Amino acid sequence: MGDYVIRATAGNGAIRAFAATTGELVQHARQVHHTSPVASAALGRMLTAAAMMGTMLKGDKDLLTLQIRSLGPLKGIVVSADSQARVKGYVFNPTVDIPVKYPGKLDVGGAIGEGYMSVIKDIGMREPYAGRIKLVSGEIAEDLTYYFAQSEQTPSAVGLGVLVDTDTSIRRAGGFIIQLMPDTTEEMISKLEERLNRIPYVTDLLDMGKTPEDVLEMILGDMQLKIVDRVEASFYCNCTKERVEKALISIGKEELEKIITQDHEATLHCHFCNKEYHLTEEELKTLLEEAK
Numbered sequence: 001m002g003d004y005v006i007r008a009t010a011g012n013g014a015i016r017a018f019a020a021t022t023g024e025l026v027q028h029a030r031q032v033h034h035t036s037p038v039a040s041a042a043l044g045r046m047l048t049a050a051a052m053m054g055t056m057l058k059g060d061k062d063l064l065t066l067q068i069r070s071l072g073p074l075k076g077i078v079v080s081a082d083s084q085a086r087v088k089g090y091v092f093n094p095t096v097d098i099p100v101k102y103p104g105k106l107d108v109g110g111a112i113g114e115g116y117m118s119v120i121k122d123i124g125m126r127e128p129y130a131g132r133i134k135l136v137s138g139e140i141a142e143d144l145t146y147y148f149a150q151s152e153q154t155p156s157a158v159g160l161g162v163l164v165d166t167d168t169s170i171r172r173a174g175g176f177i178i179q180l181m182p183d184t185t186e187e188m189i190s191k192l193e194e195r196l197n198r199i200p201y202v203t204d205l206l207d208m209g210k211t212p213e214d215v216l217e218m219i220l221g222d223m224q225l226k227i228v229d230r231v232e233a234s235f236y237c238n239c240t241k242e243r244v245e246k247a248l249i250s251i252g253k254e255e256l257e258k259i260i261t262q263d264h265e266a267t268l269h270c271h272f273c274n275k276e277y278h279l280t281e282e283e284l285k286t287l288l289e290e291a292k
């Protein structure tokens with residue numbers, strides 16, 4: 001089963017819902033960033049949320065960024081997504097290792113600690129939309145639930161999970177977001193609450209062979225659930241040597257000259273995908289001419 005996000009409605013449009021399976025893209029992130037189990041879980045939850053939230057964007061060129069800056073040993077996370085559920089991201093301290101919360105439960109909240117989460121949407125306006133909240137628990141799903149209520153005035157239920165295997169590879173990852181539109185009835189709300197209280201962890205469901213469609217069916221199956229879209233999700237970074245060269249040109253002639261005389265070469269590294277770009281002295285001299 002490849003990674004994908006589904007979008008759905010229920011309750012005659014009073015509820016909108018998203019669900020995702022993201023094990024492969026989280027595994028890819030783990031491999032490129034060499035993350036410890038708890039860092040994989042934190043990054044994986046953020047990437048999963050971003051993949052679903054990316055599909056909420058309307059324009060092809062719209063971009064969503066989720067950022068956490070915090071005081072815990074993980075220090076922070078940055079992820080971004082486009083409307084096609086292509087995500088990328090990194091954590092500030094990928095090797096963080098802290099005791100598990102209880103057997104089988106990685107302490108993501110402990111690794112993140114106190115801090116802030118920002119949601120930035122670049123939707124082609126002059127100023128991007130940005131919302132910022134104080135972290136509730138650092139467990140990410142709870143923090144996003146709070147963000148949706150506070151900053152977007154949309155009551156939501158968010159479930160996110162990453163199941164890390166004993167060999168530290170990613171066994172399953174996925175999540176759901178259920179959002180209430182203004183015309184939700186009290187009856188729907190209490191029914192939803194009751195379902196959400198009983199539903200197993202999303203990663204356990206995926207591990208039992210359930211699909212994102214099954215997950216939404218379990219929550220909203222008798223509430224006129226309609227799957228409206230299915231988008232393939234992937235880890236994708238758009239960095240290229242050309243972009244790196246443009247960034248180098250933009251630092252200016254003086255800085256470039258300094259690099260050439262002192263280092264005779266440059267190695268630049270993309271935070272998002274951990275790729276390294278090497279530039280020789282010759283290449284740097286060519287860039288210097290463009291920088292004039």
Ligand SMILES: [Zn+2]
Nearest residue numbers: 237239270273
């Ligand atoms: Zn990159």
